[in-house]
Amino acid sequence: SADDQPAQVKRICFNRAPTKPQSWDERPRQRSAPIQLRAGRFYYLEVLHREDQGEDHMAIAWEGPGFARELLPRRVLLPHR
Numbered sequence: 001s002a003d004d005q006p007a008q009v010k011r012i013c014f015n016r017a018p019t020k021p022q023s024w025d026e027r028p029r030q031r032s033a034p035i036q037l038r039a040g041r042f043y044y045l046e047v048l049h050r051e052d053q054g055e056d057h058m059a060i061a062w063e064g065p066g067f068a069r070e071l072l073p074r075r076v077l078l079p080h081r
Contacts, residue, residue, distance in 0.1 A: 014029050018052075044080060
């Protein structure tokens with residue numbers, strides 16, 4: 001979401017085909033266009049994941065000025081209130 005409200009949520013990426021863990025560039029749709037975030041603000045993030053076959057997984061990464069792509073750290077995630 002563009003803010004901390006679920007009502008503003010929109011799909012930014014999607015992947016239906018199998019990929020290896022953290023293969024960020026395997027398919028174009030699995031990566032969003034750049035999204036500018038502001039420090040100190042909260043953003044609603046929703047992930048829908050379906051169990052299928054084998055070793056299913058889900059991961060989210062971010063990157064920005066001054067830091068390379070990395071897994072979204074747990075310290076920045078909070079349950080929705």
